[in-house]
Amino acid sequence: MKSDLLNKLLQLSPDDNVLVALGATQPGENTLADGRKITVQTPVTLGHKIASRNIARGDKILKYGVSIGSATVDILVGQHVHVHNMKSDYTATYMLSETADGDQTKGGQND
């Protein structure tokens, strides 16, 4: 893998308000392919989303140029966008989480 492409954030469509991490990404300044700079606030792993601009609660999350759900809280540029701050407009997202009591199931915080 070419290292210069690691830690880059990818914008899939011009209208999108989220970027996709192309590898594990640490907080700090990140330069996009078009030269724009984004300061990542949260560490994320491959494939996860980072807000490319401020998103208000209730706004649509846009990826691939289409809505993939709505923000459940205000999201700031550079923050991780996932089940803790967005939800489906169709059916709730199901997740597993490991706790001190062992594996427990719970719904995503988006129902």
Place this chain on the structure above:
Amino acid sequence: MINGYLRQDGRKGIRNHISVVYLVECARFVADEIVVPHREAGAQVIGFPGCFPNEYAQKMLERLGTHPNVGAVLLVSLGCESFNRFALEKVIKASGRPVKSIVIQKTGGTASAIQIGRDWVAQQVNHLAKTPRVEMGMDELIIGTICGGSDATSGITGNPAVGLAFDRLGAEGAACIFEETGELIGCEQIMAARAATPELAIELRASVEKAAMYYDTLGFGSFAAGNAEGGLSTIEEKSMGAYAKSGSAEIVGLIKPGDVPPTGGLYLMDVVPDGEVRYGFPNISDNAEIVEMMASGAHMTLFVTGRGSVVGSAIAPVIKICANPETFARLSEDMDINAGRILSGTSLADVAQEIYEHVVSVANGAETKSEALGHAEFILTYKSFDPIGPACLPA
């Protein structure tokens, strides 16, 4: 050009399997044991576990027992189950394939049923070695695609690469099937815009609306816990990634499990049952989807995975396309193609070309990773469908 196997009914296959079919879970052990000494020779177990009759399951096993990759079929019945083994045997016999039924309650029990079955399969192995080989064109090939164990890389690398390969395969005359309408939720409008006719567009939209309603009733979307861990937040996001497998060609038809595409080109398979919600989730795991595409004649399946599925399938080879470079590094022994290279600069077109070349070589007999490892998964459960409407197929 592909070197295929010619069946007595005129269809052409790319594998030469013997299917040993249990007709109720109670007969499964015997079926499994029959296959043991003949696995290397291509014998495989498929079947249906339920004791209650089901029209869908009957149709699926009729289609699979006459699948072009299957040359001979052994039915294994306990004897008291409701599955109509007489009708199944008749359909397979009419296709010209050798078929035999073993009824455990009549043959004297487990050990004797296993012995009779093994002897018959041994004869068929010799018989099938003489199956005529025949030239097969791309326009005689049917290819399915699914994604399983998806993560956020699936929709960026593996799925769009399959979409590009599908565009080319379909243009060369192959019938290409994508499915899982429950993973197209949110894409219904953009997908309907690709329909060959306005009437088909209505059918495509309706199939996804049905899926949304069905999953809503069940309370869970077609979304597994690992999807979220892999960066997917909602079913709409997963859908957009899954939708990319369909490429950009015109959608020529909508089929249901068991309907064989009448022409080349791109088809959507509607896999969500019709009528009231019953029997539980539409497809309980990835192999249920592969089985339905095989019942519609798919000679092979392109399987895109991000988290890392290791499955193969009975009857039709599975080409595994790994979307996530980290997963590929961990599970390369199970993966045929590393589409995750796209994240480090390899073009989509290069990976699509590799997928295309793999399709041709696997059609010509090259083993996939899952075939070489001996994978032969199969699952069939209860479902219920109405026939497709007149607007669903090309005129």
